[in-house]
Structures are given as C-alpha cells and as structure tokens.
Amino acid sequence: MLAVKTDKLTKNYGDFKALDGLELQVIKGEIYGLLGPNGAGKTTAIKVLVGLLKKTSGTAQVLDAEIPNKQIASNIGFMPQETAMYIGLTVHQNMEFFGKLFGMSKEQIAIKEAELLKFVDLEDWKDELVQNLSGGMKHRVSLACTLIHEPDVLFLDEPTVGVDPKLRANFWKYFNKLKENGTTVIITTHYMDEARNCDRVGFMRQGKLIAEGIPYEIMKDTGTDNLEDAFLHYATIGETSDGRMPDGGGVE
Amino acid sequence: MDIGRILAVSKRVFIDLKNDKRSLALIIIAPLFSMAVFGLAFSGEVENIGVIIVNHDNGMDIPVVGNIDFADQVIDNIDHDTLDIQESDDLATAIDSLEAGDAWAVIYFSENYTANTMASIIPFTNASSEIELYIDMSNVNLAEAIIIEVNSALMATMEENGGSLPVTVERTEVYGQNAEFMDFFVPGIVSFAVYLFTTLLTLMAFIGERVSGTLSRVLATPLRESEIVSGYALTFSIVGTLQSIFMIVVGILAFDVMIEGNILLVFAVVALLAIVCQALGILLSSFAQREAQAAQFLPLIVMPAFLLSGVFWPLEAIPAWLRPASYFVPPSYSITAARSVMIRGWGLDMIWMDMVALVIFALVLLALAVISLKKKG
Incomplete structure (x- = not known):
C-alpha cells in the first residue's frame, strides 16, 4: 500500500531540471525522510506532490489519486519551509482559520486546538498575535496548523529548523504517535541525527533519488557509522575536484 | 465553491x-x-484679490436729476470680499504697482466715463464707454475672478439705472438647485x-x-x-x-x-x-x-x-x-x-x-x- 508514488517525474525550469525522473515510493504509515544537499530538489518534489507546482512530465500519485487533485487535499497536511502564518492574526485565529478551510466545526477545532497547543507548548500564547512570537514559536504554530485536520499524509518541509533540541525530540515523539495512528509522514531535514528516526530515508541529488533504505542499511552500504558521513558520501559522489557539482545550479 | x-x-x-x-x-x-x-x-470662493482702482471719472451734471457718477456706482457694486480694493490717483503709479506684483489688476475709469456711458445709451450715436482693465494673467483663476466681478458690478449698475441689455439669459435649474x-x-x-x-x-x-x-x-x-x-x-x-x-x-x-x-x-x-x-x-x-x-x-x-x-x-x-x-x-x-x-x-x-x-x-x-x-x- 503506497501513500506516494511517482514515476519518471520531472519538473523543468527552462533548461534546468529540478526533478529529473524522480522515482519515489512511500509506504502508507511510514516516516520517510527526504535528504540531500541544497538544490537537490526536495522542496520541489514536495511542492509538486501537494499540488503547488505543475509537473513537466511523468506521473505522481498521492493516496492513489493522480495529482494535482483537490479531492484529496483534505487528506493532506503541508508544512512549508517558511513560516507562512498570518502574522496579523493570533495563534488561535490562525488555527481556527485553517480548521475551517478543512470544513471542521467550531467544536472540532476547539478540541484539536487545545491538544495541539499543549503539544507545541504554546497554550499560554493562544491569544498572542503571531507577529509577536519568536521564530521558533512561529514554527511551532505552523506545525500545529498543519496538523489541525488530522491528515492521512503529512508533508513536512524542514519542520525542525529553529526549534530547540528538547522540543525537537518532542516533535519526533509526536510524529511517531501520528505514525502509530496510521499517518504517513514525508519529511525533509538537514539534521542527520534526527533522520535516523525515519523508517526509511531517500537521498536526492540533482532531481533524482540516488539511494534509499532504512538508515541502518544506508550506513552499512556506505561503510559509515553515522548518517552524516553517509550523507557526505552521497553528496560528493561524482563531484569535480574543485568541489562544485558537475552540472552546477540548483533549486530549493 | x-x-x-x-x-x-x-x-x-x-x-x-x-x-x-x-x-x-x-x-x-x-x-x-x-x-x-x-x-x-x-470649495472656498476666491477672496481678497488685491486690485487698484484709479477713478478719474468726472461724472455728469444732469438738470433736475443732479450729478451722476457711474464709476462710483460700479465701484460700490463690486464685492469687497472678493476684491481687496486700493485706490490710486495716478494710473502710471498703479500700473507700476501691478508690474511689481503688488496687485493683480488695475481698474481704470477715465474722466469721461459717465459722459461716454450716457452718450452710448442714446441710440444711433455710436458712442461707447469703457472700463480699462490692466491685468496680470499669470494666475488664470484669479484673473477670471476679477473679470467676472467687474462685469457683474457693471451689469448691476446698468440695472440700477434702468438700463438693461436687450437680450438676457433666462435660467431654469433642472437639477441641482443651489448645488x-x-x-x-x-x-x-x-x-x-x-x-x-x-x-x-x-x-x-x-x-x-x-x-x-x-x-x-x-x-x-x-x-x-x-x-x-x-x-x-x-x-x-x-x-x-x-x-x-x-x-x-x-x-x-x-x-x-x-x-x-x-x-x-x-x-x-x-x-x-x-x-x-x-x-x-x-x-x-x-x-x-x-x-x-x-x-x-x-x-x-x-x-x-x-x-x-x-x-x-x-x-x-x-x-x-x-x-x-x-x-x-x-x-x-x-x-x-x-x-x-x-x-x-x-x-x-x-x-x-x-x-x-x-x-x-x-x-x-x-x-x-x-x-x-x-x-x-
């Protein structure tokens, strides 16, 4: 049972191939980590999968529906890299707004909001304008808004940037809890220590998936004892002697 | 939706x-x-426009009626809120002031203004009377306001003396009465x-x-x-x-x-x-x-x-x-x-x-x- 399946997925910007025949398969109910250097195409892949970017060719399915497809939008949760909150609204007003977009009733929103604010430790900031919060707090609100409608598939683009280690650990606990409830989580991250928490990770480079597996196997295959070194191994394959990528360029 | x-x-x-x-x-x-x-x-009306009046009009003695002075009457009919009037005896001095930018216009009544006006009322004489206006047109709005004011004062004076134009415009406001x-x-x-x-x-x-x-x-x-x-x-x-x-x-x-x-x-x-x-x-x-x-x-x-x-x-x-x-x-x-x-x-x-x-x-x-x-x- 696949939550996400892409076949020869490409996305071009002019001559530049941001996605170059991406073959990605994410199994329902797993936490899948999408890793790779800046410009590898991770964010592009996520944006295509949530319907924000138009693919150039190939196929891409989320929950067995060919995307873009508004029918499955309510089953999907997307947390972008940037904070992307309405800063002129309070934390509560933001959560209520997103809840309503997913057709939730006031009561449903209130229950879920209380649970999520407790989880992101922002109960005391409920009525504060988002513009008055710190960067990390904004990130937590952003995550809470993504989770409000209990999506089946979660796309999280660098969700733990600017979040302190203790809270990051909490985040992962919560992701695991979501997984136990059957939620599929696709996550991009630069923190290799937390990539280890993923069931499987995939390394992207120049728009392609160049390696995939459970973290333990990846380390074994690359002869390294941590994902950091494995990452460096994959990130530098085929690099020219001056350290530049052979093709140059890149997009987020 | x-x-x-x-x-x-x-x-x-x-x-x-x-x-x-x-x-x-x-x-x-x-x-x-x-x-x-x-x-x-x-919305404000134009007010206090500085003008100089040079009045040399000698008026005219008419038996029974007495002395008539049309220039004085015209000056009386000018709205003193709109035009801020200074008087001068000498036309050349007044024009100097105008050229120095101290006034926007000089209104000049000649010695024979009343006499000429009386003559022009009599048919078939071809006589005419003139108020001479020296005006600074560098500000068109003010200049137009002065011309309108002098003309309406002249019309009012004519009417007061029983003279009226042979052709008048009758105005009926269809919309916007007193707008x-x-x-x-x-x-x-x-x-x-x-x-x-x-x-x-x-x-x-x-x-x-x-x-x-x-x-x-x-x-x-x-x-x-x-x-x-x-x-x-x-x-x-x-x-x-x-x-x-x-x-x-x-x-x-x-x-x-x-x-x-x-x-x-x-x-x-x-x-x-x-x-x-x-x-x-x-x-x-x-x-x-x-x-x-x-x-x-x-x-x-x-x-x-x-x-x-x-x-x-x-x-x-x-x-x-x-x-x-x-x-x-x-x-x-x-x-x-x-x-x-x-x-x-x-x-x-x-x-x-x-x-x-x-x-x-x-x-x-x-x-x-x-x-x-x-x-x-």
Whole structure:
C-alpha cells in the first residue's frame, strides 16, 4: 500500500531540471525522510506532490489519486519551509482559520486546538498575535496548523529548523504517535541525527533519488557509522575536484 | 465553491484589517481626511484679490436729476470680499504697482466715463464707454475672478439705472438647485477614496500573502482560488460600503451635501466598485515579487483615476481624443452614478448602465484574478 508514488517525474525550469525522473515510493504509515544537499530538489518534489507546482512530465500519485487533485487535499497536511502564518492574526485565529478551510466545526477545532497547543507548548500564547512570537514559536504554530485536520499524509518541509533540541525530540515523539495512528509522514531535514528516526530515508541529488533504505542499511552500504558521513558520501559522489557539482545550479 | 471556506477567508481578512491599526486608519481616517482637505481647499470662493482702482471719472451734471457718477456706482457694486480694493490717483503709479506684483489688476475709469456711458445709451450715436482693465494673467483663476466681478458690478449698475441689455439669459435649474462645490465633490471623492484604498490594501495584502508563503499554504488545502477571491471580494465590498457611509455622513454633517435620490443605490454602486478594485489589487500583485514594489504601482493606480474619472474636474475639460480612455477607468462609472443619484435624484432606471459597466468590470477582473492565482510555476 503506497501513500506516494511517482514515476519518471520531472519538473523543468527552462533548461534546468529540478526533478529529473524522480522515482519515489512511500509506504502508507511510514516516516520517510527526504535528504540531500541544497538544490537537490526536495522542496520541489514536495511542492509538486501537494499540488503547488505543475509537473513537466511523468506521473505522481498521492493516496492513489493522480495529482494535482483537490479531492484529496483534505487528506493532506503541508508544512512549508517558511513560516507562512498570518502574522496579523493570533495563534488561535490562525488555527481556527485553517480548521475551517478543512470544513471542521467550531467544536472540532476547539478540541484539536487545545491538544495541539499543549503539544507545541504554546497554550499560554493562544491569544498572542503571531507577529509577536519568536521564530521558533512561529514554527511551532505552523506545525500545529498543519496538523489541525488530522491528515492521512503529512508533508513536512524542514519542520525542525529553529526549534530547540528538547522540543525537537518532542516533535519526533509526536510524529511517531501520528505514525502509530496510521499517518504517513514525508519529511525533509538537514539534521542527520534526527533522520535516523525515519523508517526509511531517500537521498536526492540533482532531481533524482540516488539511494534509499532504512538508515541502518544506508550506513552499512556506505561503510559509515553515522548518517552524516553517509550523507557526505552521497553528496560528493561524482563531484569535480574543485568541489562544485558537475552540472552546477540548483533549486530549493 | 464552498460558502464555509469563502466565509472563513472573508473573516480572516476582516480580522487582519481589524488587528492592524495602520490599515484601520487607512480605511477610516484617510478617506475622511482627504475629503476634508480637498473639500475645504477647493470649495472656498476666491477672496481678497488685491486690485487698484484709479477713478478719474468726472461724472455728469444732469438738470433736475443732479450729478451722476457711474464709476462710483460700479465701484460700490463690486464685492469687497472678493476684491481687496486700493485706490490710486495716478494710473502710471498703479500700473507700476501691478508690474511689481503688488496687485493683480488695475481698474481704470477715465474722466469721461459717465459722459461716454450716457452718450452710448442714446441710440444711433455710436458712442461707447469703457472700463480699462490692466491685468496680470499669470494666475488664470484669479484673473477670471476679477473679470467676472467687474462685469457683474457693471451689469448691476446698468440695472440700477434702468438700463438693461436687450437680450438676457433666462435660467431654469433642472437639477441641482443651489448645488455647491461639495455637492459635486463628495459623491466623487467617495468613489475615488474607495477605489484607491481598496486597490492598495488588496495589492499589499496579496503581495504579503505571496511573499510570506501563506498563499501557497492555503492553496495546498481544499481552498480554491475562486474561493479566495470571493472571500476577499466579500470583505472589501463591506469595507467599501462602510467607508462610503462614513464619508457621506461626514459630508452631510460637515458640508450639508444634498441627497436627492436613494442613498442605498450609492452604497450599492460603491460596493460594486470595491469588488472591482480588490480584483484589480489581486491581479496587480501577481506582477510584484516584494512588498516594496507595491509603491511602484501607485502612479499606475492613482494617475488614470485622478485624471480620467472626472472626480476633480469634468471629463469635458480633457482633450476629446483622450476621453474614451475614461471608459477603462472603473471609478468613472461609480462617480457618474453617485452624482446622478445624489444631485439629480436619479433612480436605478437611469443609472443602470453605469452599474452594468461595473458588473462587467467585476466579472472580467475577478476571472483574471482567479486565473492569475491558478498560474503555477
């Protein structure tokens, strides 16, 4: 049972191939980590999968529906890299707004909001304008808004940037809890220590998936004892002697 | 389209405006301020224009009647509030003052002014009398006011002495009896202000949505592009109506503007205009990458409406070849319609054409706004 399946997925910007025949398969109910250097195409892949970017060719399915497809939008949760909150609204007003977009009733929103604010430790900031919060707090609100409608598939683009280690650990606990409830989580991250928490990770480079597996196997295959070194191994394959990528360029 | 999601967007935009004190000020105070400033500046009659009168008229002795002095009578009939009169005995000195910029005109009555006037009244004499006017035309408005004032003083003097022109103009005011400048101005500035602030606010709000990423974020939810545009349209049509209510109430209280027709029609027209403008704002935002670029659109938004909507001066005052361009300026329709309702007392049967034009604008721009949002990378 696949939550996400892409076949020869490409996305071009002019001559530049941001996605170059991406073959990605994410199994329902797993936490899948999408890793790779800046410009590898991770964010592009996520944006295509949530319907924000138009693919150039190939196929891409989320929950067995060919995307873009508004029918499955309510089953999907997307947390972008940037904070992307309405800063002129309070934390509560933001959560209520997103809840309503997913057709939730006031009561449903209130229950879920209380649970999520407790989880992101922002109960005391409920009525504060988002513009008055710190960067990390904004990130937590952003995550809470993504989770409000209990999506089946979660796309999280660098969700733990600017979040302190203790809270990051909490985040992962919560992701695991979501997984136990059957939620599929696709996550991009630069923190290799937390990539280890993923069931499987995939390394992207120049728009392609160049390696995939459970973290333990990846380390074994690359002869390294941590994902950091494995990452460096994959990130530098085929690099020219001056350290530049052979093709140059890149997009987020 | 889902009404729940449209209402959610509409409420969100409302809260955003309400929480942002600057936007709130822009919506409420700025239109009132602009109305008051423009209104007070433009509505005032021209006053205290400095002129010098040189009166050499000797008058004329007529048996039984006594001495007649037409020049004195003309001078008495000049409105001393409009013209600030200094007197001088010497024409050359007076003209020197005029040339030195100390006065705007010199009005000269020659020695024989009364005599010539009397002679000119007698038929078949071909005699004529003249008031000589030396005038500084560097300020056309003031110069025209002086000429009008001297002419009307002359007419009044003629009438007082039993003389009248053989041909007169009989005036019947069909619309706008006793209308003053503010009666003409308020219906115009209401539309102009709503146009300006609605377009600017949506432009800024939408560039903000694009830059901060909220736009992409909500588009990854079940929310559709048409629902976003409808939500914004709902909010801004209400905000536009509220703005016009504020302005018209102040117009009534402070400037006693006339309202001959159904004021609800004016609100409906302004609400339609606001919908057009928010769609325009959304559309323009797709051409901007940063919030600062909103400023670059300002001339594009302000200038055509300023010149071609008829808010400050009539369209007849611009060159004929340029007038058709006003058809592409949405506020021109609401200004015409609002004036017709408020001053002429016209109803829907007379202003429907303007409303249809606004509806067409709204539909086209709303569709373009939705298309601009659907355009994906």
